[in-house]
Amino acid sequence: MYPRIPSPEILRQTPRRIPDAVGRSLxxxxxxxxxxxxITLLDERALAHASSVAARLLAGEELPLAGYxxxxxxxxxxxxxKLTCGSKILANHPATFTATAVERLxxxxxxxxxxxxxxxxxxxxxxxxxxxxxxxxxxxxxxxPGGSSGGSAVAVAAGLCHASLGSETGGSVRQPASFCGVxxxxxxxxxxxxxxLVAFGSSxxxxxxxxxTCGDLHxxxxxxxxxxxxxxxxSSIPVSTNTELELPARPLRIGLLRNFLEHEALxxxxxxxxxxxxxxxxESGQTLVDIDLPSVNYSIPVYYIVATAEASSxxxxxxxxxxxxxxxxxxxxxxxYDMSRGAGFGVEVRRRIMMGTYVLSSGYYDAYYSTALKVRxxxxxxxxxxxxDVDVILAPTTPSTAFKIGEKIDDPMAMYLSDVFTVPxxxxxxxxxxxxxxxxxxxxxxxxxxxxRHYAEEQLLSAGMLLxxxxxxx
Amino acid sequence: MTTGYEIIAGLEIHAQLVTRTKAFCRCPNQYGAAPNTxxxxxxxxxxxxxxxxxxxxxxxxxxLATALGANIHLQSRFDRKNYFYPDLPKGYQISQFxxxxxxxxxxxxxxxxxxxxxxxxxxxxxxxxGKSMHLADGSTVVDMNRxxxxxxxxxxxxxxxxxxxxxxxxxxxxxxxxxxxxxxGNMEEGSxxxxxxxxxxxIGETAFRERTEMKNLNSIRSVERAIAAEAKxxxxxxxxxxxxxxxxxxxxxxxxxxxxxxxxxxxxxYRYFPEPDLPALELSDDDVKAMLATLPELPESRRARxxxxxxxxxxxxYLLASDRALSDYFETLIGSGRSPAIAAAWxxxxxxxxxxxxxxxxxxxxxxxxxxxxxIDAVESKRITxxxxxxxxxxxxxxxxxxxxxxLAEGLDGGHGEDEVRELIKGIxxxxxxxxxxxxxxxxxxxxxxxxxxxxxTKGKADPTTTKDVLxxxxxxxx
Numbered sequence: 001m002y003p004r005i006p007s008p009e010i011l012r013q014t015p016r017r018i019p020d021a022v023g024r025s026l027x028x029x030x031x032x033x034x035x036x037x038x039i040t041l042l043d044e045r046a047l048a049h050a051s052s053v054a055a056r057l058l059a060g061e062e063l064p065l066a067g068y069x070x071x072x073x074x075x076x077x078x079x080x081x082k083l084t085c086g087s088k089i090l091a092n093h094p095a096t097f098t099a100t101a102v103e104r105l106x107x108x109x110x111x112x113x114x115x116x117x118x119x120x121x122x123x124x125x126x127x128x129x130x131x132x133x134x135x136x137x138x139x140x141x142x143x144x145p146g147g148s149s150g151g152s153a154v155a156v157a158a159g160l161c162h163a164s165l166g167s168e169t170g171g172s173v174r175q176p177a178s179f180c181g182v183x184x185x186x187x188x189x190x191x192x193x194x195x196x197l198v199a200f201g202s203s204x205x206x207x208x209x210x211x212x213t214c215g216d217l218h219x220x221x222x223x224x225x226x227x228x229x230x231x232x233x234x235s236s237i238p239v240s241t242n243t244e245l246e247l248p249a250r251p252l253r254i255g256l257l258r259n260f261l262e263h264e265a266l267x268x269x270x271x272x273x274x275x276x277x278x279x280x281x282x283e284s285g286q287t288l289v290d291i292d293l294p295s296v297n298y299s300i301p302v303y304y305i306v307a308t309a310e311a312s313s314x315x316x317x318x319x320x321x322x323x324x325x326x327x328x329x330x331x332x333x334x335x336x337y338d339m340s341r342g343a344g345f346g347v348e349v350r351r352r353i354m355m356g357t358y359v360l361s362s363g364y365y366d367a368y369y370s371t372a373l374k375v376r377x378x379x380x381x382x383x384x385x386x387x388x389d390v391d392v393i394l395a396p397t398t399p400s401t402a403f404k405i406g407e408k409i410d411d412p413m414a415m416y417l418s419d420v421f422t423v424p425x426x427x428x429x430x431x432x433x434x435x436x437x438x439x440x441x442x443x444x445x446x447x448x449x450x451x452x453r454h455y456a457e458e459q460l461l462s463a464g465m466l467l468x469x470x471x472x473x474x
Numbered sequence: 475m476t477t478g479y480e481i482i483a484g485l486e487i488h489a490q491l492v493t494r495t496k497a498f499c500r501c502p503n504q505y506g507a508a509p510n511t512x513x514x515x516x517x518x519x520x521x522x523x524x525x526x527x528x529x530x531x532x533x534x535x536x537x538l539a540t541a542l543g544a545n546i547h548l549q550s551r552f553d554r555k556n557y558f559y560p561d562l563p564k565g566y567q568i569s570q571f572x573x574x575x576x577x578x579x580x581x582x583x584x585x586x587x588x589x590x591x592x593x594x595x596x597x598x599x600x601x602x603x604g605k606s607m608h609l610a611d612g613s614t615v616v617d618m619n620r621x622x623x624x625x626x627x628x629x630x631x632x633x634x635x636x637x638x639x640x641x642x643x644x645x646x647x648x649x650x651x652x653x654x655x656x657x658x659g660n661m662e663e664g665s666x667x668x669x670x671x672x673x674x675x676x677i678g679e680t681a682f683r684e685r686t687e688m689k690n691l692n693s694i695r696s697v698e699r700a701i702a703a704e705a706k707x708x709x710x711x712x713x714x715x716x717x718x719x720x721x722x723x724x725x726x727x728x729x730x731x732x733x734x735x736x737x738x739x740x741x742x743x744y745r746y747f748p749e750p751d752l753p754a755l756e757l758s759d760d761d762v763k764a765m766l767a768t769l770p771e772l773p774e775s776r777r778a779r780x781x782x783x784x785x786x787x788x789x790x791x792y793l794l795a796s797d798r799a800l801s802d803y804f805e806t807l808i809g810s811g812r813s814p815a816i817a818a819a820w821x822x823x824x825x826x827x828x829x830x831x832x833x834x835x836x837x838x839x840x841x842x843x844x845x846x847x848x849x850i851d852a853v854e855s856k857r858i859t860x861x862x863x864x865x866x867x868x869x870x871x872x873x874x875x876x877x878x879x880x881x882l883a884e885g886l887d888g889g890h891g892e893d894e895v896r897e898l899i900k901g902i903x904x905x906x907x908x909x910x911x912x913x914x915x916x917x918x919x920x921x922x923x924x925x926x927x928x929x930x931x932t933k934g935k936a937d938p939t940t941t942k943d944v945l946x947x948x949x950x951x952x953x
Contacts, residue, residue: 095520097515197522198521202750229526232753313556316564322518337558369747
């Protein structure tokens with residue numbers, strides 16, 4: 001399961017090995033530097049924390065995540081550690097506080113070894129938009145790992161750590177999880193505090209974990225999640241009290257999302273994989289029902305209006321005045337803004353700020369933003385209504401497997417469409433998990449996803465665990 | 475100046491709310507600290523920080539809305555107002571645009587022309603920005619302490635027809651805000667700020683003409699002067715066949731001139747949209763009720779009571795119902811059944827005199843309403859004279875004792891109660907039989923002689939009314 005480092009279970013049983021294992025993770029990250037997973041490695045901090053965790057375990061303390069070695073996407077704040085967001089504008093910016101999710105995971109004994117690469121400000125689906133470095137697919141250096149949380153996906157897939165944190169706005173964890181052959185959970189909006197996550201589309205953003213198994217996703221989510229007084233949108237609904245994930249106690253009623261399963265853009269290898277999964281689920285006694293959610297076909301335009309509108313406002317603070325990059329040639333206030341932002345942001349970020357500014361502009365607000373909010377509401381209602389009848393909804397995670405570096409970078413629409421199956425869960429705020437299911441003819445991983453009911457992460461992950469059990473073992 | 479024209483003006487008042495902490499973070503909400511010391515990741519807009527609404531802000535807004543008779547929306551929302559400025563660290567201000575906290579309401583103003591109601595359009599919550607300071611060397615520095623300080627913006631209808639009315643409104647709003655403890659009203663420190671919209675039109679016209687906006691009106695006087703100056707300018711433009719374009723002007727109070735800030739093309743595009751970091755602000759009727767628990771009886775209502783029930787003179791009515799501390803002092807005085815007229819006379823007379831003499835606020839005044847009440851009771855029960863009462867009050871400025879304690883310790887009523895006075899007079903009548911006989915023969919002016927003797931014996935401490943009553947009884951008692 002974890003080919004290169006001892007499992008968390010083993011480390012918990014032998015606490016003295018934790019610092020060594022952390023050292024091994026850090027060394028591996030350097031050996032496999034060409035993967036481009038990490039922007040920053042936190043040797044000193046990680047080893048100090050590892051020693052402290054080991055000592056506390058030996059003193060008899062209960063630490064639910066002791067033994068877990070984690071990586072964190074570099075748009076999530078850790079105090080005094082660079083928080084680059086993959087952008088030149090923040091390339092040397094140290095965070096002034098630590099994100100709630102990281103604080104909770106570390107308090108539970110997990111050790112963070114580094115900050116991972118991402119598309120600049122999480123805007124992208126291939127991690128090619130990072131202004132700082134290139135991340136490649138762990139199985140094929142000519143392919144993308146997916147994005148925007150590409151570094152966190154690769155860190156787990158390549159066995160550099162046990163699990164990692166990414167963030168989702170429109171599929172930025174499930175899509176790279178699918179490409180890289182690991183599990184990725186987008187929790188319910190409000191499940192995990194966003195405090196310390198650099199905002200992209202605030203009404204969609206959610207810190208989201210990667211791991212090798214749904215069981216690990218469960219352990220991480222219940223520790224990282226729960227109400228946070230520093231995030232007014234975090235939910236007070238309690239997290240699961242079960243420390244270990246189990247298979248569903250009864251047969252599940254699973255909705256098969258026909259308009260995605262039969263989507264024209266879907267690769268045939270993925271279609272075949274879905275059919276195999278459906279067959280296995282049916283044979284294992286689950287009830288499968290066809291569902292059709294016509295409004296989700298509008299998810300991509302709605303998403304790109306809502307997310308870019310919010311982004312145009314969220315990224316206004318990066319103006320060269322107080323922190324981050326200020327253009328050395330700027331001579332007055334207007335040129336501080338224009339030149340710092342013009343040179344500090346990459347092309348995709350600028351494109352989205354322009355789009356977002358446009359859709360919020362007076363005279364266009366009603367046609368774009370206001371309409372998008374209404375359609376978003378319809379999509380959310382439709383998904384919620386379907387989930388009244390079924391426990392979870394099954395769909396492919398992505399229309400294709402990992403594509404080649406450069407293949408879509410000059411065609412934004414093609415890039416945006418790689419999120420076509422993931423975006424609905426973000427718009428509706430429901431949790432969704434991507435679980436690996438086989439490979440295509442090139443040996444590239446395929447991911448299938450379940451969407452679940454609000455705050456029903458445990459049930460959703462149980463369904464994912466079922467897929468893990470049913471999938472043909474390689 | 476305004477021959478043939480009338481002024482149409484409206485005011486937007488920004489009031490900083492009195493709260494322990496800022497609107498969306500836990501930094502102290504206080505004025506005057508060293509620059510950039512009352513800041514945190516949230517109010518500095520550091521990446522990843524999120525706002526969380528301070529409920530105290532809502533309670534203060536609810537008090538003001540209720541005091542104005544405005545309709546509190548049980549559901550309101552926050553929106554982002556997007557613009558770039560160095561003192562705005564997030565690149566947007568959290569405000570309320572689409573669903574404000576309260577709509578409607580009114581405030582009574584009083585000018586030389588009489589009293590009238592001014593209608594309020596809306597009141598919404600927002601956060602203050604930081605403060606840019608332009609230094610002598612041409613550089614600009616920013617103090618972020620003010621970032622995130624809670625504001626309520628109160629927008630009036632264009633109801634003012636003269637600069638004086640606008641001034642009276644600002645003055646009345648300031649008085650109300652202070653009275654209910656929602657804002658300290660300090661215009662020099664910027665806790666209360668005012669913008670004005672002004673247009674003019676020919677008398678008889680019903681449509682509004684183009685208006686201009688004036689910023690930076692930081693006193694009641696500058697509101698009046700700026701509106702007058704702008705109205706005069708607009709009339710001049712119209713009289714010369716010109717047109718007014720919508721623009722924002724900056725008022726220079728020292729020079730007394732308006733300078734254009736920027737020409738508005740249509741309107742500024744702030745790209746308002748719902749603030750996704752804050753859920754809708756939802757209140758129940760019970761929430762509102764609880765928030766109003768600390769709302770005092772309002773000046774309007776107190777004035778009516780003082781005038782109609784207590785029959786106080788108009789001057790006393792305004793004095794005693796305009797300042798919260800003084801009004802509460804008066805309320806405490808009359809709370810234990812003392813005559814409002816007598817209590818009002820003491821507060822209006824002696825208390826005001828002492829405050830003036832010492833240049834004190836009421837909060838500096840060492841004599842509590844309870845202690846003053848003791849003096850009034852002693853005077854009213856004739857234990858001491860009014861003159862002695864005043865002396866005791868003055869003595870209390872540096873003496874912590876109650877009136878009773880002072881009177882007893884100093885013997886200020888010693889032997890000068892009615893019984894004692896009676897015995898004293900009996901003795902005097904015995905001592906001066908000739909003078910008594912003269913009185914009884916009809917020389918009524920001998921009363922003066924006897925009063926003089928009594929006052930001499932009591933060193934003036936006997937109550938003159940009581941003394942005279944007893945004296946007359948005894949003079950006519952021929953037993």
